[in-house]
Amino acid sequence: MEGRRISASPSPSPRPRPCNGRRVSLSVNKKRPRPHAYVNTFNKLLKREISSKPCFSISNAHEKFRNMRLEEEYDTRDPKGHCSVALPVLMKRTKIIEIVAAHDIVFALAHSGVCAAFNREKNKRICFVNVSPDEVIRSLFYNKNNDSLITVSVYASDNFSSLKCRSTKIEYIRRGKPDAGFALFESESLKWPGFVEFDDVNGKVLTYSAQDSIYKVFDLKNYTLLYSITDKHVHEIKISPGIMLLIFSRSSGHIPLKILSIEDGTVLKTFNHLLHRNKKVDFIEQFNEKLLVKQENENLQILDVQSSELMEVSRTEFMTPSAFIFLYENQLFLTFRNRTVVVWNFRGELVTSFEDHLLCHPDCNTNNIYITSDQDLIISYCKAESDDQWMEGNAGSINISNILTGKCLAKINTSNGSHKIDSSQMRSSVAEALEDVTALFYDEERNEIYTGNRQGLIHVWSN
Secondary structure, eight states, X not given: OOBOEXXXXXXXXXXXXXXXXXXXXXXXXXXXXXXXXXXXXXXXXXXXXXXXXXXXXXXXXXXXXXXXXXXXXXXXXXXXSOOSSOOGGGGSOOOEEEEEEETTEEEEEETTSOEEEEETTTTEEEEESOOSTTEEEEEEEEETTXXXXXXXXXXXXXXXXXXXXXXXXXXXXXXXXXXXXXXXXXXXXXXXXXXXXXXXXXXXXXXXXXXXXXXXXXXXXXXXXXXXXXXXXXXXXXXXXXXXXXXXXXXXXXXXXXXXXXXXXXXXXXXXXXXXXXXXXXEEEEETXXXXXXXXXXXXXXXXXXXXXXXXXXXXXXXXXXXXXXXXXXXXEEEEETTEEEEEETTSOEEEEOSSOOBXXXXXXXXXXXXXXXXXXXXXXXXXXXXXXXXXXXXXXXXXXXXXXXXXXXXXOTTTOXXXXXXXXXXXXXXXXXXXXXXXXXXXXXXXXXXXXTTSEEEEEEO
8 A cells, every 4th residue: 555755864853554565765864855845744644545455434434443442561671571682772661653553463662772562462572573683673574475574674784874675474473583673775875865665565675775766676586686776867756556756857947747657667758847937836746646746835736647637625725734545445545634634536526524433633643643454544642622631631642533524433542442451561551551542553453553652661452
């Protein structure tokens, strides 16, 4: 469903939760400079965006999430259990920035760069995924093609200067052998502003070596090289189902664009898109045959690249969002702005406004957002209703809403999320577990929600 871009620096910044596709870039100090800061956020979000399964009914969805309770608590800083290497960063607590689940294993990545793996069946930590004391993991990607976990890391021995990728079979991690994996893309120089992007939709990996200005596309199944793009004038690449959009350096009155087949790199279309002179480009995005272009204080343009039909949405109706998510199966997209979420179609029409889905974080932290594979539900960490907040301090709520209707189908809050069972590992109250949530993941196979907080704790919500 996606692709998303994350800035990896010696001091990691808050990042979006993992997704089916994502781009990880190494930056020095701050984010890699780009023509549109917005582009970064979009790619962070493109995450859970594909599936051909039919949407289940609203009543069924309500039943799936009814009576969700706090069931377990895991601690990434727990000194007990197996640890194959000494990790100095375990000396202090840091917030959870990413959660991924694969079968019965939950992976939690902390801001410090430590990743812990927990077994849901045995309710204990299996191991830390870090294989050396100086490894700082920046990002996680579950490769369903070969049932493996890919970690993207930087190392102190390398002065945190380049990204290193590693693939480890889930079964090896289950056995407590995270060091049984192997390195990926060793021939590539992934120093800043280089990056690697994992695209689960098309089953591809895109790398960019800034040293020689070459983009390469690999097969996500076996990591074999498919083709290279050596044009040094390419300024940016966007991935969509079946195609890639190449964005070249802007000219005064237009921007050159090229559409390629993602399978073999064949050029499908070359064209220029006219721009308003001296106006900053907020974003350029490709969605199948639709090209979305927005400039500062200008209308949103939606261009059909096949028919050349151009439509515009008034700048007063469509204001530049902080991020959005494409819903490929439904031919819709979500926009995020000022803690609110709305749904649009590609005729520029507002489809849905959510009745009770005010996000807790103003920066649209996508770690706290999950779109189901059927693209019918959005699960987010939201601000609690005002009449509940005086009772529960800073606790938020986990809201499950229907994307097509905007209706809130279920909610986990301090009044209904009480402990399901008495657990010896449980130290947090429900209110404490719902405070300062920094990461969220929904396991669709097990029908469980996992949240992480600023204390480095993972909480399991189940019915």
